[in-house]
Amino acid sequence: MKTIATCVEEILISQPFLEDALNRNILNYSALSEELKEPISKMLRKPVKSGAIMMALRRYSPPKEMANKIKLNKILQNLGDITVRSNLSDYTFRNSATLIHSHLKMLEVIKKHNHLFYTFTRGVHESNVLITTSLKEQIEESYKNENCTTFKDHLSAITIGLPKENTKIAGLYYQFFKRLAWEGIALYEVVSTTNEFTILVEDEVVDKAFSAIKGLKNRQ
Structure with missing residues (x-):
C-alpha cells in the first residue's frame, strides 16, 4: 500500500x-x-x-552503502591525468558491408601519425570516427563511399585516467555526468576504455568542463 x-x-x-x-x-x-x-x-x-x-x-x-561511498571518494581523489585535446572532428557513418574496408584504409594513414587523436566506435546501426581535424581530407577520402549521416568539428576531448579498481565501484561515471549536468554542459560524445574515460564537448565549453572534472578530483 x-x-x-x-x-x-x-x-x-x-x-x-x-x-x-x-x-x-x-x-x-x-x-x-x-x-x-x-x-x-x-x-x-x-x-x-x-x-x-x-x-x-x-x-x-x-x-547509502557507506563502504561504496568511501571507495568512490577514494577513486575520485586518485584520478589520473586529465588531458585535453582540441581541433577534433566527429563523423557518424551508417554501418555497411564496406565500412570496415574504409576503416582499414584510414588505419594505413593513421599509423604514420602516432601523435594524433583517433577513435573508432561501432554501434548496432552506425559507427563514429573521432579524429584530429588536420586529417579531414584523408578521412573523407577513405570513407568517400560511405553514408556520412552527421559531421561536427570544433570539438575538444577531455580524457580522464581512472585507477584500475574503477570497474568495481558503483556510481563512478554518474559522478562525472552529474557534475557536468549541474554546470549545464552538454556532451557531444562519450568514449571509454577500461581505465580511461573521454568526453567530447564543443570548444566553447571545454574550459568549463575541464574545471568541473578537476573539481571532482580535488573535492574533499
Missing part, C-alpha cells in the same frame, strides 16, 4: 538532482512540499496536506 513517504521516495529516486539537492540541504522544504502536493495526491488518489509531505521529506533517508 502506498503512503506519502513511499511516494516521496519514488519521486526523489526518479529525480536524482532533486534528491542530491535535498541531501545538501539547499532546498526549501515548504516550497517543495507545495510543489509535490498535486503529483502525490494523484499517486494516492486522494488529497494530501503539504505538512505531511514536509514531514516525509525531512524523514527521508536515501539508501
Whole structure:
C-alpha cells in the first residue's frame, strides 16, 4: 500500500538532482512540499496536506552503502591525468558491408601519425570516427563511399585516467555526468576504455568542463 513517504521516495529516486539537492540541504522544504502536493495526491488518489509531505521529506533517508561511498571518494581523489585535446572532428557513418574496408584504409594513414587523436566506435546501426581535424581530407577520402549521416568539428576531448579498481565501484561515471549536468554542459560524445574515460564537448565549453572534472578530483 502506498503512503506519502513511499511516494516521496519514488519521486526523489526518479529525480536524482532533486534528491542530491535535498541531501545538501539547499532546498526549501515548504516550497517543495507545495510543489509535490498535486503529483502525490494523484499517486494516492486522494488529497494530501503539504505538512505531511514536509514531514516525509525531512524523514527521508536515501539508501547509502557507506563502504561504496568511501571507495568512490577514494577513486575520485586518485584520478589520473586529465588531458585535453582540441581541433577534433566527429563523423557518424551508417554501418555497411564496406565500412570496415574504409576503416582499414584510414588505419594505413593513421599509423604514420602516432601523435594524433583517433577513435573508432561501432554501434548496432552506425559507427563514429573521432579524429584530429588536420586529417579531414584523408578521412573523407577513405570513407568517400560511405553514408556520412552527421559531421561536427570544433570539438575538444577531455580524457580522464581512472585507477584500475574503477570497474568495481558503483556510481563512478554518474559522478562525472552529474557534475557536468549541474554546470549545464552538454556532451557531444562519450568514449571509454577500461581505465580511461573521454568526453567530447564543443570548444566553447571545454574550459568549463575541464574545471568541473578537476573539481571532482580535488573535492574533499
